[in-house]
Amino acid sequence: MPWLTCSKLTLFTIAGVAIQMVGLSIFVFGFFPVKPTLPGHSGPESFQAPKCNSIQNETERDLHPHQLRSLYKELSGMPPAFDRLILMVIDGLPAELVLGKDGKPPSKALMEAMPYTQSLLANGMAIGYHAKAAPPTVTMPRLKAMVSGAIGGFLDVALNFNTQAMLDDNLLDQFFKIGWKMVMLGDETWLKLFPGLFIRHDGVSSFFVKDTVQVDQNVSRHLGHELNKDDWDFLILHYLGLDHVGHIGGRNSALMAPKLSEMDDVVKMIHMSSILNQKNDQGQTLLVVVSDHGMTESGNHGGSSYEETDSLALFIGLNNDISDYSLSTHNIIYQVDIAPTLALLFGVPIPKNNVGVLIAEIFGYLADDQQLKALELNSWQLLRLLQAQMPGLSCRNYLCDGFSDDQESKITKCSGSMGKMFCCLYTNAALLQNSWMSKEFSRSKSKEDYSSAVTAYYEFLRTAKTCQPTYSRNCCNAPVLSDIIKPSI
């Protein structure tokens, strides 16, 4: 009798397949961290400190969008800086082509391709950042990161290549809740992510990669008309042509300089139109020019090289004098930092799964106490996210018992487990803020006390961001202070 009967063979095969499946799933879930995202949207609770027990009582109140808008304004104590937003996405534009690299400006040819944008930067009327994008450097996950402040896992792309509507909390939903009207011109990815959200749209397909002309003309053809309209609050322009230029001929393609000039003309047209220059009935407008990712020398993207992750964030039309900052070399942020920055500028709650940190210089127009308030709101949101990711993280001593006298002596050097570390860093920041706020006379409010409160908040925010428990498991036993970029407030 042969030892390998038919039924044994079947058993072996089934066992083999089962072992393979187990192996594959260990590989997939080990290699691609699965990020649990919090359902729902941030609401009025965002403007209050998280409670000491991590279970939140979030009663969704049925408010009219305009009531919600006033409620946010009242709760935050920070009036929104702007009323209207234009987000111009230049697909695949490496920040290096506009801002240069390592303190050196871009080549002469590139500078001359974008005369208007370069003059805005040189005159302190615009501030530009290298906004480091997380891989995979492809359009859809990068757009999601910009509007939600969350870094999706690799699995997100693997399982979700056919773009589906975005369910996680994000800026567009937050704007929609306060009654904003939105218009989208350009890459139809936006229409797939946010179906039914736009009052007008003209989507272009990224399918015809050889087309570098019509794909952008179809966006610009509506621009003059839209700039004269006053019925929208948020205008998205997503230009795909530059990415297509890269795919055809790489960074050094002969089409690159003309395409950059075309983009420069769009910036000029928006900036010269009255809406940025004066405070009119529709309120003040902010123009933000971003790219979703960069590209390699040969024009590819998707990976994690410097060239591919070097995306752009350019703010045009800020209230404050930014000429001091525009010369500074401190111009590296993360792409996810765009979401909390815009949420705070426009007075909506920071999206729930955000791991970004507000961009310091942008808030230079605020008084000292309000700048601390902005950092506090960002910290509350991240603390809530951490509480949800690490059940049991209650920061008991501080959140439950509140402050006592003699606060400054309670500032401690933080160490221990990840949970203890987060609580300790947050508590230090809150104590320093409280102590600074409690000094009544401006003479006793020293600049050093203020800076140490700001630094403490950044320490918490940056640690919380880089030590997301779902991304890296052992990074957080001691914060490396040199890793924490010092704010330049």
Ligand SMILES: *[C@@H]1O[C@H](CO)[C@@H](O)[C@H](O)[C@H]1NC(C)=O
């Ligand atoms: C939440 O708050 C509402 C009133 O604000 C209260 O009626 C309800 O019982 C609370 N729920 C929980 C779980 O505490």
Ligand SMILES: *[C@@H]1O[C@H](CO)[C@@H](O)[C@H](O)[C@H]1NC(C)=O
């Ligand atoms: C641009 O618009 C024209 C006319 O509406 C349309 O036929 C064409 O397919 C569009 N091009 C792209 C790339 O979407």
Ligand SMILES: [Zn+2]
């Ligand atoms: Zn793209």
